[in-house]
Amino acid sequence: MLKNPVRVTLGGLLLFVLPATGTPLAQPPSGRVTGTVSGPGGNPLQGVLLTMTTESGALFVEVTGFMGEFTFRDIPAGLCQFVAVLPGYEDHSIEKIRVMAGEEARFEVSLQIARISESVVIEGVGRDSVANEPEDIFTLTPEQLDALPLPSDRFQESFPLVPGVVRDPEGRLSFNGARPSQSTLLVNGANVTDPVTGEFAVELPLKAIKTVEVNNLPYSAEYGRVTGAVAKIETRGGTDEWEWDYGNLWPSFNFRGGTIQGIRSFVPQIQISGPIKKGKAWFSQGLAYRFVRSRVYDVAAGEDERVLESYDSFTQLDFRFAEKHHLTTTFSYFPLEVDNLGLNALTAANATPDFNSKGWNLAVSQRSFFSRTFVETIVAVKTFDVAVGPKGDAPSRLTPEGLRGNYFNELDRDSLRFEVASSCTHAPPDLFGGHIVKIGGNVSYTSFTGTDMGRPVEILGSGGGVIQRVEYLGDPTVFGKDVQVSAYVQDRWRLTDRVGFDIGLRYDYDRLVSEHQLAPRLSTAFAVDRKGRTVIKAGWGIFYDRVLLYADRFDRFQRRVERNYGADGLPEGSPLVFAPRVADEGLELPRSTTWNIELSQVLAKDFQLRVNYRERRGSKEMIVDRVENGASGAMLLSSRGKSLSRELDITLRVKREKNELFLSYARARTTGDLNDFAALYQDLRTPLFLANESSLFRHDVPHRALFWGIWHVKGDITVSPGVEWRSGFPYSVLSEGYLPLGERNRGGRFPNFLSVDLRVMKGLTVKGRKIRVGFQIFNLASHYNPRDVVSNLASPRFGEFLNSVDMGFSFRFSLGS
Helix, strand or coil: CCCCCHHHHHHHHHHCCCHHHHHEEECCCEEEEEEECCCCCCCCCCCEEEEEECCCCCEEEECCCCCCEEEEEEHHHHHHHEEEECCCCCCCCEEEEEECCCEEEEEEEEEEEECCCCCCCCCCCCCCCCCCCCCCCEEEEEHHHHHCCCCCCCCCHHHHHHCCCCEEECCCCEECCCHHCCCEEEEEEECCCCCCCEEEEECCCHHEEEEEEEECCCCCCCEEEEECCCEEEECCCCCCCCCEEEECCCEEEEEEECCEEEEEEEECCCEEEEEEEECEEEEEEEEEEEEEEEEEECCCCCCCCCEEEEEEEEEEEEEEEEECEEEEEEEEEEEEEEECCCCCEEHHHCCCCCEEEEEEEEEEEEEEEECCCCEEEEEEEEEEEEEEEECCCCCEEEEEEEECCCEEEEEEEEEEEEEEEEEEECCCCCCCCCEEEEEEEEEEEEEEEEEEEEEEEEHHHHHCEEEEEEECCCCCCCCCCCEEEEEEEEEEEEEECCEEEEEEEEEEEEEECEEEEEEEEEEEECCCCCCEEEEEEEEEEEEEEECCHCCCHHHHEEEEEEECCCCCEEEEEEEEEEEEEECCCCCCCCEEEEEEEEEEEEEEECEEEEEEEEEEEEEEEEEEEEEEEECCEEEEEHHHEEEEEEEEEEEEEEEEEEEEEEEEEEEEEEEEEEEEEHHHCCCCCCCCCCCCCEECCCCCCCEEEEEEEEEEEEEEEEEEEEEEEEEECEEEEEECCCCCCCCCCCCCCCCCCCEEEEEEEEEEEEEEEEEEEEEEEEEECCCCEEECCCEECCCCCCCCCCEEECEEEEEEEEEEE
């Protein structure tokens, strides 16, 4: 854990600033290769496998993006061989491409329809995508991540740039209308979610990332334990040339009352990579330090800051034992400390907990390549430890103005995941078209131990008297374990040059619920015209989610005791005791049925329009019902939950050489049972335990528009605007005793949200060093975007919106090879 913020802050300054002022590593003579890949009619082809092989035998691999674009970074100067391969098309090879140091080579590639080649070996490639694949995949490259205005250079901040991804009122990510715990995050193919809560639980230096990918429609049968979306991160490995990059070396200062009051944020990063033995072994090391003070408005000065401090380390070692056998080992370590977690205009600083987490991931991946077969095995271990603690021993007081006095829960939890996954991808001889068949399986063991102890909560009326007192009784010790087994088969079948199918079947077993399930998946793409400018895509699939580990021993959790008080301050009747209990019918694997239909249209060479409708129906979701029966009650855990999300999005993307624009509009609706098990037992909790209802989700956003772009102008200047407009989130109206008045999340909505952000960077070369300087501005329009609302009817400030963020400004400074 990070126990001394001052010491760590100074350590971060010394670690990142002093090396930047010393003698730099020798600048490698490297260049860049960019371009696009299209089909016979000029339609862009996504998912084309590309390799660049240097004279020394070093191999670089890329995959084309949404508009058929690709970028090879830091290619050693000299002659290279270029190969492009896509099932159903002729392989395209360029024997000699000359890469010049410090320059960019750009060319266009056109692939012709053909049978699957049996002779080309693609080394180091594990992707098996096909053009025009039905899956809704969105990819961000390192150049985009570096250019776009991300507030604190965290990869999670890039996800809301994708249609269908929003941050809920608590700042958690919702994909495709699903709850935050229903999506999964993979780093180099390994699951890095929290083994207990299912939420994303990893931090990586931004400069260690090669690509960020969001798949809102993960129809491929290889994806399991998910009913939302799949987010994937691929990391950067080393090459035969030394490379180094220092990022964001300039701190942002905290201006108040016209004076500087310390540092507001400092998020330096460093990335170093190079050969251990040229042509045989390479390493890559990324480090990031993060210190961020987030101000909460409409709160008394001195108690209005949340402070976050973290240190992220990522190491990757790549070994080439033989021409066709590669091994990759990665290790990441990411301690985090947050003071005043959950601080807002309604929760006082003394009523917020302090949060500490510490985790590490270790993964070993072995890959073997043959002329028609690719085999991969991954062994991964993850630990993630969490501690959430109140600031004292006093009861927590919930008043009409908000939470005061103290936080009400103490959590200390250690968790573990061990998994082994293996897959084999094979291209058999053609049979009614070309096929790529993938079979695989996964075995995962998860466990946790710790304490989860509730503390007293007093609900106070407008006059200051106690209306209700809540206490927790019983042993706070918690533990659980689970074993999960999966297997799948997937066939990517290109029937003709205009019709393709993805057909898959997945098997899942979960020991915790002793349940076996089969999940069929089917998706298709059809090119209306021979040039492939108009493509219709559709898909349907059944998905089964993970069972949260907290369910393993839920009946041993602490009991909740509620005692009501009258106006005279005396207890009324007997206390109501809610015992944790699992429904008599037991638990089942959460399930969703998802389908979509999409029209993709190339309007012109650089313009592509996409119209997509998707629907997701969740069932057997785990919820906790409030059951009352006289003086006894139950917190009843069952698999009776349901949810429904629908979304129509229209996206226009323009890609012209280095410049790109992205514009989208989404119309969505998300409803379901509100007493979600994962939400009630997340790390930061609510003191209320209300009756379950089916209503709007807190992250329901009927209308949302996104715009972002990257423009390169003369003088090596990059201008990157970002604009988001959306409907406000819904909220509930509550009585003096914090009971809902009317349907939950139907009391009204926050005002419409508008954020206009901008990042401008200028490239320079000084004494052989590449330097980038610039600035970024957030909420450029100074739009009023409140984050809190007084929703208790007994408050004199009822209906008042609070805590909007002011316009923010910061400088940027980076050094690179």
